[in-house]
Amino acid sequence: xxxxxxxxxxxxxxxxxxxxxxxxxxxxxxxxxxxxxxxxxxxxxxxxxxxxxxxxxxxxxxxxxxxxxxxxxxxxxxxxxxxxxxxxxxxxxxxxxxxxxxxxxxxxxxxxxxxxxxxxxxxxxxxxxxxxxxxxxxxxxxxxxxxxxxxxxxxxxxxxxxxxxxxxxxxxxxxxxxxxxxxxxxxxxxxxxxxxxxxxxxxxxxxxxxxxxxxxxxxxxxxxxxxxxxxxxxxxxxxxxxxxx
Amino acid sequence: xxxxxxxxxxxxxxxxxxxxxxxxxxxxxxxxxxxxxxxxxxxxxxxxxxxxxxxxxxxxxxxxxxxxxxxxxxxxxxxxxxxxxxxxxxxxxxxxxxxxxxxxxxxxxxxxxxxxxxxxxxxxxxxxxxxxxxxxxxxxxxxxxxxxxxxxxxxxxxxxxxxxxxxxxxxxxxxxxxxxxxxxxxxxxxxxxxxxxxxxxxxxxxxxxxxxxxxxxxxxxxxxxxxxxxxxxxxxxxxxxxxxxxxxxxxxxxxxxxxxxxxxxxxxxxxxxxxxxxxxxxxxxxxxxxxxxxxxxxxxxxx
Numbered sequence: 001x002x003x004x005x006x007x008x009x010x011x012x013x014x015x016x017x018x019x020x021x022x023x024x025x026x027x028x029x030x031x032x033x034x035x036x037x038x039x040x041x042x043x044x045x046x047x048x049x050x051x052x053x054x055x056x057x058x059x060x061x062x063x064x065x066x067x068x069x070x071x072x073x074x075x076x077x078x079x080x081x082x083x084x085x086x087x088x089x090x091x092x093x094x095x096x097x098x099x100x101x102x103x104x105x106x107x108x109x110x111x112x113x114x115x116x117x118x119x120x121x122x123x124x125x126x127x128x129x130x131x132x133x134x135x136x137x138x139x140x141x142x143x144x145x146x147x148x149x150x151x152x153x154x155x156x157x158x159x160x161x162x163x164x165x166x167x168x169x170x171x172x173x174x175x176x177x178x179x180x181x182x183x184x185x186x187x188x189x190x191x192x193x194x195x196x197x198x199x200x201x202x203x204x205x206x207x208x209x210x211x212x213x214x215x216x217x218x219x220x221x222x223x224x225x226x227x228x229x230x231x232x233x234x235x236x237x238x239x240x241x242x243x244x245x
Numbered sequence: 246x247x248x249x250x251x252x253x254x255x256x257x258x259x260x261x262x263x264x265x266x267x268x269x270x271x272x273x274x275x276x277x278x279x280x281x282x283x284x285x286x287x288x289x290x291x292x293x294x295x296x297x298x299x300x301x302x303x304x305x306x307x308x309x310x311x312x313x314x315x316x317x318x319x320x321x322x323x324x325x326x327x328x329x330x331x332x333x334x335x336x337x338x339x340x341x342x343x344x345x346x347x348x349x350x351x352x353x354x355x356x357x358x359x360x361x362x363x364x365x366x367x368x369x370x371x372x373x374x375x376x377x378x379x380x381x382x383x384x385x386x387x388x389x390x391x392x393x394x395x396x397x398x399x400x401x402x403x404x405x406x407x408x409x410x411x412x413x414x415x416x417x418x419x420x421x422x423x424x425x426x427x428x429x430x431x432x433x434x435x436x437x438x439x440x441x442x443x444x445x446x447x448x449x450x451x452x453x454x455x456x457x458x459x460x461x462x463x464x465x466x467x468x469x470x471x472x473x474x475x476x477x478x479x480x481x482x483x484x485x486x487x488x489x490x491x492x493x494x495x496x497x498x499x500x501x502x503x504x505x506x507x508x509x510x511x512x513x514x515x516x517x518x519x520x521x522x523x524x525x526x527x528x529x530x531x532x533x534x535x536x537x538x539x540x541x542x543x544x545x546x547x548x
Contacts, residue, residue: 002481003344004363015360016407086433101439102396108423185401188424197337197402204360206341 009205021199028195035112035181042117043124051128072122077183084115085187112184127169131162171228175221273483274349284327287334287351293452294510295354300517304331307510312352318493340364351478358542366481368490369537370474373530374446378467384441387466389414396421398431398440405444408470455520472529472545498534
């Protein structure tokens with residue numbers, strides 16, 4: 001293969017301007033981290049709320065929760081991005097629609113964060129439900145028999161244990177958020193994948209570009225993994241669930 | 246069997262008798278093509294009217310016709326019959342596919358620039374595009390300087406935004422750039438009022454306008470941000486193959502056939518929708534037809 005290698009390309013200036021390609025990738029990384037962390041917060045809050053609701057005795061709440069999960073789980077993430085960005089604003093009143101489309105600050109970032117947050121929340125809701133349902137029935141009964149209300153039973157008995165059980169799948173989900181944030185390039189968030197495409201087009205050093213971006217994504221996901229591993233270790237209750245090392 | 250064996254002996258004898266001198270000279274693409282009996286042509290699926298698929302999914306277009314002529318010349322040179330294999334490429338993978346040997350000749354809409362010349366070679370320029378903007382006529386926008394604080398669309402993975410910033414009229418203008426993932430998406434941004442202008446190669450803009458719902462609503466306006474020579478692409482350091490390509494194009498220019506091809510694809514109704522792009526030949530291309538050149542974009546945009 002006749003490829004012209006140039007590993008110094010990251011320190012070279014872009015074609016029209018005084019930035020370097022490295023500064024493009026770093027700003028892309030910043031947006032990737034921002035989108036991922038912001039949507040992770042949304043996903044955790046909504047995911048825990050909806051997952052919990054799906055295990056309550058209220059049938060209509062359970063159905064609503066199930067519908068929510070199935071809605072967001074069954075549509076591809078990329079399609080959801082387009083739906084939020086291109087389709088939803090068209091159903092708003094004319095003035096609000098124009099405001100969303102032209103004036104709303106950081107509209108791509110907001111749209112991508114909400115979209116990725118909701119998508120991930122459906123997955124977390126499913127894990128939370130599974131976590132709660134994996135607990136022996138007696139736990140809930142004991143809580144209620146002691147005179148705790150239903151919310152108190154969840155708060156003090158069920159959720160603390162369910163959370164510890166689902167830390168491993170939550171770890172994967174946290175890593176997924178970083179990787180899935182790459183889809184946000186499609187609606188114009190200037191994140192890492194976007195900058196990689198831009199850099200490849202501008203510099204024609206595609207292999208170096210994508211190798212660098214691969215490493216950056218790997219590092220992000222790996223840091224997420226280690227953070228969750230730390231939380232898993234610190235929150236462990238000796239003698240309960242996993243054996244202490 | 247015997248017949249085939251004798252045939253191959255006959256061919257072998259013919260080969261040895263007629264072409265011993267140049268058999269040794271064959272190298273690069275010509276050697277690869279002769280050995281495999283196949284030439285792989287990189288094509289685009291929707292680069293109207295340079296290279297695209299018709300309603301039967303067959304590649305057609307201005308550059309496809311020119312490439313077919315080049316392949317004919319290669320056949321004459323090698324004195325073999327070649328099978329043409331079409332390989333669809335995208336703007337992301339076209340250069341890797343040429344450098345790694347998957348594609349022998351790329352007949353799409355690739356800008357010849359200095360960065361790319363480090364990886365690949367280009368035939369003499371056969372088309373020139375100007376980077377400009379398309380707006381809705383109702384907006385009254387005719388210049389970059391009117392875009393201050395307004396959302397301007399472009400396609401991710403292209404460098405139009407940097408071009409706008411670098412242009413003297415764009416220096417003091419604060420653009421709010423918005424990005425589509427491909428040209429159709431970017432045009433949608435303009436169509437749905439998320440952007441007031443879309444900056445891109447003018448031939449692509451003309452194509453998008455022509456195929457839009459209300460073509461008369463749009464106008465291509467404003468300063469030329471960059472002049473980009475578009476050319477057929479091949480592997481670097483392969484002078485024998487490049488010479489055949491260049492000579493073929495020079496021949497088309499000399500015989501006046503290139504103008505006929507231009508008229509056929511840019512100034513007449515073309516399939517599949519039978520619309521006319523009405524895209525007159527730019528002054529730069531007229532000049533290049535008088536004096537063919539494979540100079541990169543930087544040559545035309547000296548500041």
